[in-house]
Amino acid sequence: MKSKITWVFFLLLITAVFHTPASVSARPVSDQLLLRSTDWLAGKGVDVFYPDKGPAKGEGFVEITPFCGYAYCYQCIELTVRLFAEKLGYISTNGRWPDTVNIPHDMIDVVIIAHEKQALIKKGAISLQDAEAAKFLPFADMTFTPNGGSNPPRVGDMIIYTYRVPGDHVMVVNRIAGTKMEVIQQNIWTQTKPAYPVPVRMLELSETSGRYWINNAEGWIHSPRMNALISPIVDKQFFDSKLGGGSWNWDEDAVTIALGKAGFIGLSASSGQESAARISQQLSNSGAFSVTNEPYVRCALMNAAVVTRTDGRFTSNFNLKGIDIRIQYSGDTLRLRPHGGKFDNQWITIPNARCGWEGNPI
Numbered sequence: 001m002k003s004k005i006t007w008v009f010f011l012l013l014i015t016a017v018f019h020t021p022a023s024v025s026a027r028p029v030s031d032q033l034l035l036r037s038t039d040w041l042a043g044k045g046v047d048v049f050y051p052d053k054g055p056a057k058g059e060g061f062v063e064i065t066p067f068c069g070y071a072y073c074y075q076c077i078e079l080t081v082r083l084f085a086e087k088l089g090y091i092s093t094n095g096r097w098p099d100t101v102n103i104p105h106d107m108i109d110v111v112i113i114a115h116e117k118q119a120l121i122k123k124g125a126i127s128l129q130d131a132e133a134a135k136f137l138p139f140a141d142m143t144f145t146p147n148g149g150s151n152p153p154r155v156g157d158m159i160i161y162t163y164r165v166p167g168d169h170v171m172v173v174n175r176i177a178g179t180k181m182e183v184i185q186q187n188i189w190t191q192t193k194p195a196y197p198v199p200v201r202m203l204e205l206s207e208t209s210g211r212y213w214i215n216n217a218e219g220w221i222h223s224p225r226m227n228a229l230i231s232p233i234v235d236k237q238f239f240d241s242k243l244g245g246g247s248w249n250w251d252e253d254a255v256t257i258a259l260g261k262a263g264f265i266g267l268s269a270s271s272g273q274e275s276a277a278r279i280s281q282q283l284s285n286s287g288a289f290s291v292t293n294e295p296y297v298r299c300a301l302m303n304a305a306v307v308t309r310t311d312g313r314f315t316s317n318f319n320l321k322g323i324d325i326r327i328q329y330s331g332d333t334l335r336l337r338p339h340g341g342k343f344d345n346q347w348i349t350i351p352n353a354r355c356g357w358e359g360n361p362i
Contacts, residue, residue, distance in 0.1 A: 031074070034199045040174045040184050041156060042230040042290040046083045048186055049074040050197035055189045062187055070096045077104050079186040080158050080170045088225045090138055098135045104160050105167020111221055114140040145212075146219040152212045152330040153205065154252040155291045156226035159183060160218040167218045171201070175289075176329035177296035180357035181205050181214075202357075207331060227252045230291065238282040242266060243275055248288045255292055257283065257301075257325040264323045268314060272305030292329055295359025300327040300334055303353040303361070307336065311350075313343050 035048035051074060056063040062074070070085055071078035081097055084090040092098045098110055117133040118140040120126045126133055145151040153159065153173055159181075161169040171183035181203045189195040206213045214220075235247040235258070244262030248255060257279065259267065266275035280298035283289065289297065304325050308314040314323070314336065324337040326347065334353040337345060356362045 032197075034197060035184065041083075041172070044087060044229050045172075045174075045184065046079070046086060048079060048184060048199050050186065050189075050199065054195040054197075060189050060191055060195070074186050076170050076185055076187045077101070077107075079184070080104070080107075080172055083172060084158075084223065087229055088223055090142075090223070092135050092138055093131075094135070097139075103165075103168050104158075104170035105218060107158065107170070107221060108144050108160060108167065108218065110136060110139050111142045111144045114138075114142065141224055143222050144219055145222065147217045148211050148213055149219065150210055150212075151222070152207070153181060153214070153220045154222055154226070155329070156223065156230060156252055158221040159203070159214065160220065161214075162216050162218060171203075173220075174200075175291050175293060176205070177293035178330065178333065178354060178356045179205055179362065180293075182293075205330060210331070212330065236286050236288065238286045240278050240282050243278060246279070246282070248283055248286070250288065250291055252291070254326050254328045255283075255288060255297060257288075257327070258322065259325070260322045261320070264308065264320055267301075267305050267323070268308035270309070272309055273302055276301035276305045292327075293357055293359075296355050296357055297327055299355035299359040299361060300353070301325065303334055303350065303355070304336060307334070307350050307353065313341075313348060314338055 031049050031051045033047055034050050035045070037045045037047050039045065051062060051065070053062065055061055065073045065075065067073070068078055070081040085096070097107065100106055101110060114136040117126070117136050121128055121133060153176065155173050155176060157173045159171045159173060160167045161171060163169050169188070171185040173181050174184045175182040183201050183203055184199060185201060186199070188198045188201070190198060203214055231251045232249055235249045237245065237247050239245045243266045244260050246260065246263050247258045250256065263279070266272070269275065277298060280294060280301055283297065284294050308323065314320065319340050320338050321340040323339065326335040326337070327333060328335070332349050333355055334350040335347050336350060337347045339345060354362050
C-alpha cells in the first residue's frame with residue numbers, strides 16, 4: 001500500500017511540474033537565448049530560446065518542457081503564440097489561444113472557426129456575448145491560405161509545416177526574396193550528434209500560374225496587423241554623390257524606392273548597371289533589407305536599369321522628374337511609376353523581370 005501511495009504522489013508531482021504556468025523569466029539560466037527580439041522581424045520580434053539540453057531521445061526536438069505563460073517552453077508553437085500575443089494582441093479569453101490548440105495545425109481551425117462565429121453573429125444567429133464565440137473572435141481578422149493558394153506568404157506569416165504528422169511544426173517568416181524565405185523557429189535541432197539548434201532556416205518558395213507553394217507546408221496564416229508592426233513610420237532617406245538623394249520604405253509585400261531626376265538619369269544611362277549597384281549599396285547602408293535580401297533587390301534594380309533605358313515609356317523625351325521602383329518580394333517582382341511625362345504617376349508592371357534570392361534573374 002505504501003509503495004502505491006508513493007507512486008501516486010510521484011505522478012502528481014510530475015503533473016504539477018509540467019502543468020504549472022511559469023513566466024519566461026522564471027526559466028533556468030541554463031536556457032539559451034539564441035536570437036533577441038531586435039535580431040529579427042525588422043527588430044520587432046520576440047526572444048528565441050533553445051534549452052541547453054538538446055533533443056530528447058535523438059528525435060530532433062525537446063518533447064516535454066515546463067509550461068510557460070502561452071504554451072510549453074520552448075516548443076515551436078510557444079514562440080509563435082508569444083509573438084502574436086505580445087506584439088499583435090492575439091489573446092483568447094483563457095489568456096493564450098483557445099484551448100482547442102494542441103499542435104500548430106489546430107491554429108488553422110481557430111482561424112476558420114473565428115470566421116464562422118463572426119458570420120453567425122452578423123446573421124444574428126448567436127450573440128456577441130456568446131462564451132464560445134468569445135474564445136475565437138480575437139482571431140477573426142486572420143486569414144489562412146492553404147499551400148498552393150493565390151495569396152503569397154508575407155513577412156510575419158506563420159508557416160504551418162509538416163515533419164511527422166500534418167501541421168506538427170510552425171515557423172515565422174522573417175525575410176522573403178523571390179525563390180526563398182528565411183524563417184525563424186524554436187525547437188528544431190540537427191539530427192547529428194551532438195545536435196545543434198536551428199533557429200534560422202531557409203525554405204524554397206515557388207510560384208506557378210499565380211499560385212504559391214512551399215514543400216511540406218500545410219499553408220500560412222496571415223495577420224493584417226503585421227504591416228503596422230514592421231513598417232517604418234516614415235520613408236528612410238539616402239544620398240549618393242553621383243545619383244543624388246532618394247528614399248525607401250517597405251512593408252510586408254514589397255520595398256519601394258523613390259529616386260529623383262538625377263537618380264533616374266543615372267539609372268537609365270548606359271552605365272545604369274553601375275548606378276543600380278550604387279543604389280543597392282546605399283539601401284544596404286541605410287538598413288533597407290531587414291525583410292528581404294540585398295542580392296535580390298540589386299538584381300531587381302539591374303532589371304529596372306535595363307527597362308528605363310530601353311522602354312519608350314521611360315525615355316528622357318517625356319521629361320521625367322523621377323521614378324518610384326516597387327520590388328515585390330514574390331510574384332510580379334518589378335513595378336515602376338514615372339513622375340512626369342505621358343504615364344505620370346501610373347504604376348507599370350514589368351513582365352519577365354523576376355529575380356531569385358541569390359540575385360539571379362529567373
